[in-house]
Amino acid sequence: MEEDSDADSNYEEPLAKKKKLIKKRKTLKKELEEEGSGEEEDSQKLKKKKLEKPKKKRVRAPAPRIERTEHQKKVALKTLEKIYQQTDTPSLPLKREIAEVLLTTTRNVSRFMNYRRNKERNQGKYVKVNKEISKKLEELFKINPNPTTERKKEIAEANKLKLQAVSNWFMNKRDRLKNPEKWEELNERKRFLMKRQHMKTKAHNQLNGIPPKVIFFDEDQKNYMRARFQEFNLPTTKQCELWGQEINLTGTQVYNFIKKVREFSRPGVREQRNKRKRERQKGAPKKHYRFVPKGHPPLSEEEALPIIKRVLEENPDYVETKNGVLMNQIYWPKYKINNYIRHNLQQEPSAKNGKFLEEEFQKHQSISLSHAKDLSKTLGISIEYIRNWFSTQKRRTLEKYLDEKQELDRLPAQMKILEIEYLKNNVINSIEVAERIGGVKIALGYFRMRRKLDRKRGKKVPEEKDVPKVRKRRQSKKPSKKQAITQEESSDDSDESYGDSDDSDDSDDSEKSFTDSDEWDSDDDDEVDKVFKREPKEEPEDE
Incomplete structure (x- = not known):
């Protein structure tokens, strides 16, 4: 027992790892302090450089792009649709196999499956934003352009819309008001792309012999449009749009139908159309109509130049019109003559x-x-x-x-007056204002040009169709010959009543001298009677 007690007294417990590390750090610090402050500055600089260097973000390498034809894309969609009908949630190895076969990625396969599942889940539950819903949203936007999420949820539930659709609509509306130029560019781009796509499909259909889609109207729609045509022979675009809303058609469809009815209402038009159609069905070439007299080929430029110069010498401001002088001499179409004169013979x-x-x-x-x-x-x-x-x-x-x-002083005098009036109000409301500025035509032309320039610069200016029309008041019509004669007679009577007797005698003498002169003829008197429709004087009987 004594030996055990001696052994326990000599036993030392091992230090913990932390304590050992603390001792090592202390010893290292002392060594560094002894070496000097120079090395400390270098270490601080290194630390700063390490902090300044931006950390590189880990970016996943993009998947290799696989180029596929349009036919391959269509086949891939059809096969994915069939696979979805069998299994709507395929496993990851199955997705990899499908991606290898269809030359696509697993991500695209999973996207398609998610899209189809969401479509089935939300079928008939939500609606797209149409014209009626957009009108309601615009009214709500006027009240509050920044609604809360709770309010958006209420709007979405009331109109059967998704919350995302409502929030996107409000966001786009605010952006349109802030950046109108940006949205105009986007709309122009969209129109251009749609037009190009339409041209592509049209060319593709022509090459493959696919006929264009034919729109068939119901009998009720036809009767309605014919009745409107009887009331309005030449309707406006707004009228056509309103009529189209009543019968579930677009304004262009209504306009084209009425235009066709108007053409066929003329006598002989339907027969001519049917005749041309029969000729084309037989294989006759399509006729190109040009204004060129029969039996006369067009003259060359060298032959036509002296004739054009001779006409321009007589009238330097000559412009060719339908059935004009030059068309029947040089046998060129109207547009070619006017372009030739404008580009080659116009004096600068x-x-x-x-x-x-x-x-x-x-x-x-x-x-x-x-x-x-x-x-x-x-x-x-x-x-x-x-x-x-x-x-x-x-x-x-x-x-x-x-x-x-x-500044305004840099403008010429007349334009300065017009500009001052334009800055007050960009629309002329009365004819008196236009006459005061410098004339009706001058003022209206200047204001129209100024509004156009403001519109290009993105300013809010009323459209030309919304500008009130200002017209000159019609002057009172000139008095007719009968009224003129009666006025003259009344004035003569008044002069005679208030005048002296000597003046009346002089007037009678002048009348006698004028009618009795050799220059006056009886035939002239008859002509005057015809014009003024006065009763002939009774000649005195011979005694």
């Missing part, structure tokens, strides 16, 4: 003439027809070119004024 002003026009523009920003004629005679330029030059110059000065944000 020289540097001196340009300066002269600029000086005239500073005096008068809107040119009248008589002023344009005077300038064309002096400068030797066509009237059409001068008027176009003035309108483009006016537009350029306005664009410069708006883009550079110039």
Whole structure:
């Protein structure tokens, strides 16, 4: 027992690992302090560099892209649909096998399965946002553009919509009001893509011989549209849209049907159409109608140039119209003649003439027809070119004024007056305002141009169809010849009643001298009686 007690007194317990580590750290710190502060600064710099370096995010490598044809995509969708009908929740190894066979990824397979499950689950439960629902949402948006989630849930339940659909609608509406230019670009892009897709499908159908879709109307729809055609021969687009809503058709369908009915109502049109249809069915080529006289091929440019120059010498502002002079001489179509004159024979002003026009523009920003004629005679330029030059110059000065944000004093005098009035109100409401500014035509033209430029810059300006029309008051009609004669007679009577007796004698003498002169003839008296329908004078009987 004594030996055991001696052994216990000499026994030392092993230190814990933590205590050993603490001792090591202390010894290391002492060694570092002894080495100096230089090494400490280096260590601090290294620590800072480590902290400054951004940590690299772990990014999953993208799956290799597999290019597939349209036919392969269609086959893949059909096979996935069949697999879903058998097993709507396939296992992971089965998904891998399907992906290998269909040249796709497991992620795409699982996406398709989730989409089909959600579609079956929500079938008939939710509705898409249509016109009626959008009108209700717009009314709610006016009351509160930022509704809470609880309010959105109530709206979704009331209209059978998803919560996400409601929140997206409100978010897009707010964004449209903030960034109208962005949404205009998106809409233009969408229209362009839809048009391109339509052209592609049309070309594909023509190549493969697929006939276009034929829309068949019911008898009730046809009778309704025919009845409307009897009331309104030339309906507007708004009327067609309203009629279409009543019979579940679009405005374009109604408009096209009424247009066709109007064409066939003319005598002989239906027979001509049927005749052409029969010819085409037999294999006859499609006719291309052009205004070219029969038996006369069109002249070449060298042969036609002297004839065109001769006509322009007589009338420098000549424009070819239907059945015009040049069409029957050189046998060109109308558009070709006008384009040739505009591009090849139109005289452009020289540097001196340009300066002269600029000086005239500073005096008068809107040119009248008589002023344009005077300038064309002096400068030797066509009237059409001068008027176009003035309108483009006016537009350029306005664009410069708006883009550079110039002061009003930089504008010419007449445009300055019009601009001051436009800044007050961008619409002319009365004819008195237009006449006070500088004339009805000048004021309306300037305001129209100014609104167009504001619309391009994304400002809120009323559309041209919503602008109230301002017209000149019709002047009272000129008095007829009968009224003029009665007025003259009444004035003569009043003069005679208030005048002296000597004046009346003079007037009688003048009448006698005029009728008794050699220049007056009895035939002339008969003609006057016909015009004024007055009763012939009774000739005195011979004594």
